[in-house]
Amino acid sequence: MDFSNTTIKLVATDMDGTLLDPQHTLSDSFYPVYQALKEQGILFAAASGRQYYNLANLFEPIKDEIIFLAENGSYVVYQGQELLVQALDPSMVRQLLQKAKTIPGVQVVLCGKKTAYVQNTDPAFMEQVDLYYDKVEVVEDLLQVTDDAFLKIAICDLAGAEANSNTYFQAEREHLQVTVSGKIWLDLCHKHANKGRAMEVIQEKFNITPEETMVFGDYLNDLKMVQKAYYSYAMENAHPDIKAAARFRAKSNSQNGVVEVLQQLVDATSKMPAARPEEER
Structure with a gap:
């Protein structure tokens, strides 16, 4: 795509299935491209169902420079400042x-905002938990945990979330955000907690306008984020609904599709004056 006549001020990307490869790792090629984006005044946001602490560790070298949309947009942090905390009502939890x-x-x-809580330590389950949560506390009973703000309830459904556990929460969709965020994950969040709302807060x-925003996603929890950017990219490996919603297509996460598009953006915009978004006072 030709980016020579565009002004991008914000790039936001999902992690698993999108920026990260199938082994859930970040390519070494990301950092040089990120540095070029930074030099051109383009903000970078990591948008994920992952825990904030997990994301901060994943981007350790630049954690004080980028925006984090954690827990599917329930918790937005930039340079240590909380921009959005969209917690569930305790009685609803x-x-x-x-x-x-x-x-x-x-x-x-x-x-929770402080940590993630589990009461089962089944090895197959904990293998999944360890991928997405760096702060985890094992408790005897989740119902007894009260001293925290709860951002999300994540249901790990090894049978397949979309066809199984997803069907149990039809009535809750009227007053909650019920989202299939991966093949085995169903996320229950506050009605206004999603990556799209988090993008609005940042913009x-x-x-920054949607026309100055570029996003990348692959799964259903990315749908509302995709709708907040003109330059919306679905990965080649994306869910059909994301492909239908996005304007553009990137190569699969196994082919480093996000970095390839960002490199094209860098190459085009390096010939133009830097776009420096200014925070509202």
Whole structure:
């Protein structure tokens, strides 16, 4: 694509299935491209269902420079400042945990601002938890955890979230964000907690329009984020609904598709004056 006549001020990308490769690792080629974006005044945001602490560790060298949209947009942090905390009502958390207990074969992560909580340490489940959460506390009963702000309830459904656990929460969709965020993950969040709302908060703070925004995504929890950018990219490996919603296509995450597009952007915009977004005062 020709970016020579574009003004991009913000790039946001999902992690798993998008920027990260199939082994959930970040390519070494990312950092030189990121540095070039930074030099051109383009903000970078990591948007993920992952825990904030996990994302901060993943981007350790630049964690004080980039924006984090963690827990599917429930928690937005920039340079140590909380831009958005969209926590669930405690009574709703209790109801959802009780309902989740009735679903056969699933495990639950209660995602707090301080840490993530689990009460089952089944090895297959913990292998998944360890991928996305760096701060985890094992408790006897999730219902007894009260001293935290709860950003999300993540249901790990090894049978497949979209066709299984997803069907148990149809009634809750009226007052909650119920999102299939991966093949084995179902996320329950505050009604206004999603990556699209988080993008609005960032765009408003830095006076950036959708036409000045580029996003990348692959799964259903990226849908509302994709709708907040003109330069919306679906990965080649994306869910069909994301491909239908996005304007453009990037190569698969196994082919480093995000970095390839960002390199094209860098090459085109390096010939133009830097776009420096200014924070609202």
